[in-house]
Amino acid sequence: MRPYELSVSAAADAVRTRRLSPVELADSVLERAEQVEPRLRAYVAVVAEHTRRAAREAENDIAAGRYRGPLHGIPMGLKDLIDVAGAPTSASSRVRAGHRAQADSTVAARLSAAGAVLVGKTHTHEFAYGLTTPQTGNAWDTGRIAGGSSGGSAVAVAAGTALFGLGTDTGGSIRVPAALNGVVGLKPTYGLVPRHGVTSLSWSLDHVGPITRTVEDAALVLTALAGHDPRDPASLTTPVTDYRPAADTDLTGLRVGVPRTYYFEHVDVEVEAAVRHAIDQLQALGARLVPVEIPMARYIRATQWGLMVPEATAYHERTLRTVPELYQADVRVLLEAGELVSAGDYLRAQRARARMRQEWARMLREVDVIAAPAVPMTAVKAGQETVTWADGTVEGVSDAYVRLSAPANITGVPALSVPVAQDAAGLPIGMQLLGRPLGESVLLRVGHAYQQTRPTATLAPSV
Numbered sequence: 001m002r003p004y005e006l007s008v009s010a011a012a013d014a015v016r017t018r019r020l021s022p023v024e025l026a027d028s029v030l031e032r033a034e035q036v037e038p039r040l041r042a043y044v045a046v047v048a049e050h051t052r053r054a055a056r057e058a059e060n061d062i063a064a065g066r067y068r069g070p071l072h073g074i075p076m077g078l079k080d081l082i083d084v085a086g087a088p089t090s091a092s093s094r095v096r097a098g099h100r101a102q103a104d105s106t107v108a109a110r111l112s113a114a115g116a117v118l119v120g121k122t123h124t125h126e127f128a129y130g131l132t133t134p135q136t137g138n139a140w141d142t143g144r145i146a147g148g149s150s151g152g153s154a155v156a157v158a159a160g161t162a163l164f165g166l167g168t169d170t171g172g173s174i175r176v177p178a179a180l181n182g183v184v185g186l187k188p189t190y191g192l193v194p195r196h197g198v199t200s201l202s203w204s205l206d207h208v209g210p211i212t213r214t215v216e217d218a219a220l221v222l223t224a225l226a227g228h229d230p231r232d233p234a235s236l237t238t239p240v241t242d243y244r245p246a247a248d249t250d251l252t253g254l255r256v257g258v259p260r261t262y263y264f265e266h267v268d269v270e271v272e273a274a275v276r277h278a279i280d281q282l283q284a285l286g287a288r289l290v291p292v293e294i295p296m297a298r299y300i301r302a303t304q305w306g307l308m309v310p311e312a313t314a315y316h317e318r319t320l321r322t323v324p325e326l327y328q329a330d331v332r333v334l335l336e337a338g339e340l341v342s343a344g345d346y347l348r349a350q351r352a353r354a355r356m357r358q359e360w361a362r363m364l365r366e367v368d369v370i371a372a373p374a375v376p377m378t379a380v381k382a383g384q385e386t387v388t389w390a391d392g393t394v395e396g397v398s399d400a401y402v403r404l405s406a407p408a409n410i411t412g413v414p415a416l417s418v419p420v421a422q423d424a425a426g427l428p429i430g431m432q433l434l435g436r437p438l439g440e441s442v443l444l445r446v447g448h449a450y451q452q453t454r455p456t457a458t459l460a461p462s463v
Contacts, residue, residue: 002028002032003020003024003025003028003029004025004028004029004031004032004160004161004163005160005458005459006025006163007163007212007213007214007216007217007457008070008071008074008163008164008212008213008214008216008217008220008221009070009214009216009217009220011025011073011074011163012070012071012072012074012220015058015062015072015073015074016062016067016070016072018062018063021055021059021073022055022056022058022059022062022072022073022074022117023052023055023056023059025055025073025074025075025163026051026052026054026055026073026075026117026119027052027055029051029075029119029160029161029162029163030046030048030051030052030119032159032160032161033046033119033120033161036159036160036161036462037161039137039142039462040136040137040139040142040155040156040159040161040462041123041135041136041137041152042077042122042123042136042146042151042152042153042155042156042159042161043077043119043120043121043122043123043152043156043161044080044088044090044092044120044121044122044123044152045088045120045121046119046120046161047087047118047119047120047121050118051075051117051118051119051120054117054118055073055075055117058072058073058115058117059073061115068113068114068115069114069115069224070220071111071114071115071116071220071221071224072114072115072116073115073116073117074115074116074117074163074164075116075117075118075119075162075163076111076116076117076118076119076162076163076164076165076166077118077119077120077121077122077152077153077156077157077161077162077164077165077166078108078111078118078120078121078122078153078165078166079121079122079124079150079152079153079165079166079167079168080092080121080122080123080124080152081124081127081128081168081198081199082105082107082108082121082166082168082197082198082199082208083101083102083103083104083105083108083197083198083199084101084104084105084108084118084121085101085102085103085104085108086100086101087100087101087121088100088101088121089101089121089199090121091124091126091127091128091199092123092124092125092126092127092133092135093126093127093326093327093328093331094326094327095127095319095323095326095327097326101197103197104197105195105196105197105198106194106195106196106197106229106231106232107166107193107194107197107198107208107225108197110224110225110227111166111221111224111225114224116164116224119156119161119162122150122152122153122155122156122162122165123135123136123151123152124148124149124150124151124152124168124173125148125149125151125173125331126327126328126331127199127201127312127316127331128148128149128150128168128170128173128199128201129149129201129312129330129331129334129335130148130149130330130331130398131147131148131149131171131172131173131176131397131398131401131402132145132146132147132148132151132382132397132398133145133146133147133148133149133150133151133152133177134382136151136152136155137155137382138155138180138181138379138427139154139155139158139159139181139182139459139460139462140158140181140182140379140426140427140428140460140461141379141425141426141427143381143382144180144379144380144381144382144427145180145379145380145381145382145384145397146177146180146181146379147176147177147178147179147180147181147375147379147401148173148176148177149167149168149170149173149177149201150165150167150168150169150173150174150177150178150185150211151177152165153165153166153167153177153211154167154177154178154180154181154183154185154211155177155181155460157181157183157211157212157213158181158182158183158213158459158460158462159459159460159462160459160462163212163213163217164210164211164212164213164217164221165210165211165212166208166209166210166211166221166225167185167208167209167210167211168195168198168201168206168207168208168209169185169187169206169207169208169209169405169409170201170202170205170206170207170308170409171205171304171308171402171405171406171409172375172401172402172404172405172406172409174186174187174207174209174211174417175187175374175375175405175408175415175416175417175430175432176374176375176401176402176405176417177211178211178374178417178419178430179374179375179417179419179428179429179430179432180375180378180379180427180428180430181379181428181460182419182422182428182430182457182460183211183212183213183419183457184210184211184212184213184214184215184217184218184416184417184418184419184447185209185210185211185218185416185417185430186209186210186211186212186218186222186414186415186416186417186440186443186444187207187209187408187409187414187415187416188207188208188209188222188225188226188414188440189236189412189413189414189437189438189439189440190207190234190409190412190437191232191234191235191236191412192226192236192238192414192438192440193207193208193209193222193225193226194208194227194228194229194231194232194235195207195208195232195234195235196229196231196232196235200311200315201308201311201312201315202307202308202311202312202315203234203311203315204234204307204311205304205307205308205311205409205410207409208225209222209225210222210225213457214448214451214457215245215416215418215444215447215448215450215451216244216245216444216448216451218416218444218447219243219244219245219444219448220243220244222243222440222444223241223242223243223244226238226240226241226243227240236438238438241440241441243440243441243444244444245441245444245445245447245448245449246445247452248449249285249449249452249453250285250286250449251282251285251286251287251446251449252286252287253286253288254282254286254287254288254368254369254442254446255287255288255290255366255367255368255369256279256282256283256287256288256289256290256367256368256369256370256371256446257290257291257292257363257364257366257367257369257370257371258279258289258290258291258292258370258371258372259291259292259293259294259370259372260291260292260293261293261294261297262294262297262300263294263372263373263404264372264373266376266389266391266393266395266400266403267373267376267377268376268377268378268423270378270423270424270429271373271375271376271377271378271423271429272373274420274421274423274429274431275371275372275373275420275429275431277420277421278371278418278420278421278431278450279371279431281450281453282371282446282449282450285449285450285453287446290366290367292363292366292367292370293363294363294407295356295359295360295362295363296352296355296356296359299352299356300356300403300406300407300410301399301403301406302349302352303349303352303353303356303406303410304402304406304409304410306341306345306346306348306349306352307346307349307350307353307410309334309337309338309341310338310341310345310346311338312334312335312338313335313336313337313338313339313341314338316335320332320335320336324336353410353411356407356410356411357410357411357412360407360411360413361436364413364435364436368435368436368439368442369433369434369435369439369442369443369446370433370434370435371431371432371433372404372431372432372434373404373429373430373431373432374404374405374417374418374430374431374432375400375401375404375405375430376400376401376403376404377400378423378425378427378428378429379427379428380397384397385397387400404432405432407434408434412437413434413435413436413437413439414434414435414436414437414438414439414440414443415432415433415434415435415443416432416433416434416443416444416447417430417431417432418430418431418432418433418447418450418451419431419457420450420454431450433446433447
C-alpha cells in the first residue's frame with residue numbers, strides 16, 4: 001500500500017513508530033495530486049513548497065521527541081472558506097479576488113498546533129451556496145457531480161490527495177459530497193467546533209467538520225477541533241473529550257430509530273436497499289430497531305430555506321449591491337431572492353425551528369441514534385438540473401440532495417455519513433446516522449462498529 005492510500009490512523013501509527021516519515025508521506029500525496037488533480041480539480045491551489053517544508057519540520061520534531069499526537073505530519077486539505085494566515089480565502093468566487101487572510105481561523109490554528117500538514121485549499125461551490133461544486137469532478141466518475149458545497153475536500157480525500165479534509169455544512173455540505181464520493185463526513189453538534197475565521201453562509205445553520213476515509217479518522221480530527229472559542233458567539237462550553245471509538249463492535253442495547261416517514265420517501269431503490277441492508281447489519285451487531293415518525297416533516301424545506309436565504313443575503317449585502325456581476329448566476333439569483341424574504345417569514349422560520357428542536361428532542365429520548373439515507377440518489381451527471389421520481393414527481397437536484405440533510409442543520413443535532421455500498425454503476429451510497437446534541441461519541445461508536453464489518457475502504461478509481 002502506498003503512503004497516500006493510508007487512513008489517518010494507519011499513517012499516524014507508522015509516523016509515530018518511525019516506519020514512515022512525514023516527508024515520505026507528503027511526497028506520496030503530492031505525487032498523487034500531480035497525477036489526478038488535472039482531471040479532478042479538487043484544489044483551488046496546492047501549496048507544495050509549504051507542504052514539504054511543514055513535513056520536514058514534523059519529521060525533525062518527531063525525531064527530537066516532540067511528537068504532538070495522531071495528526072502530526074498528516075497531510076490535509078482545507079475548504080477554501082477557512083482562513084489560513086497569509087493565504088487567499090477565495091470561497092471559489094471572483095468576489096474574493098486578491099483576498100488574503102490576516103490570521104488563522106480557529107480550526108486551522110488547532111490543526112496546525114496538532115502538527116497537521118496543509119496540502120492546499122479545496123474548492124467549494126461559490127460561497128458554499130450550492131450542492132454540486134461544479135468545478136470539481138466526482139472521484140468515482142469525473143462526468144458526475146462531486147456534491148457540495150465541500151466537494152473539493154471530499155474528492156481530495158476519496159482520491160488520496162489528502163488524508164483528511166475539513167468542510168462546512170449548512171444544509172448537508174459535508175455529508176452530501178462525502179456520501180457521493182464514498183468517504184465519511186461528520187457534521188458535529190451546532191457550536192461544538194468554532195467557526196471563527198470561516199466564511200459564513202448562514203450563521204445559524206453553519207457547521208465545520210471533518211471529511212475522512214474512516215469513522216475512526218473522523219474521531220481523531222474532531223478531537224483536535226472541538227472546544228470553546230469565545231470569538232464564535234455560538235461556541236459551546238464543553239469538556240475536553242477524546243472521541244476515538246473503542247474497537248468493540250457489540251451494539252447490544254443500542255436503540256436505532258428507523259424512520260417510517262420522510263427519509264425513505266422519494267429515494268432511489270438501490271439507495272434504499274443498501275441503507276436498509278446496513279441497518280440490518282447494525283441489528284446483527286446487537287442493536288434494537290425502533291420505528292420512528294419524523295416530526296414536522298412538511299415544514300423542513302420551508303424552514304431550511306426560510307432561515308438560510310435571508311441570512312446569506314444579509315452577509316453578502318454590500319458586495320451584492322456593488323459588484324453583483326462577479327457572482328455566478330445561480331448564486332446571484334439566490335442572494336437576490338433573499339431580499340424578497342420578509343422579516344415575518346424569517347421569524348416564522350425561527351419559530352418553526354424552535355418547535356422542531358423540541359420535537360426532535362422528544363423523539364431522540366426514545367432512541368439513541370437514527371439511521372437513514374444520507375442522500376436520496378447517487379451522484380447525478382454534471383449539468384443535470386432535475387430528477388424525476390417513480391410517481392412522476394420532478395425535483396431539483398439541489399433540493400433533492402439537501403432534503404435529507406437539512407433536519408440536522410435546523411435542529412443542530414450531530415450527523416454522520418458513512419459509505420455502505422455502491423450502486424449498479426459503481427457509485428457510492430451513504431448511510432446517515434443522527435444523534436442527540438453532543439452525542440458524537442455514540443454516532444462514532446456506531447459508525448465505527450459498522451465499518452469494522454466491512455472490507456477495508458479503497459480509494460476512488462480517479463485515473
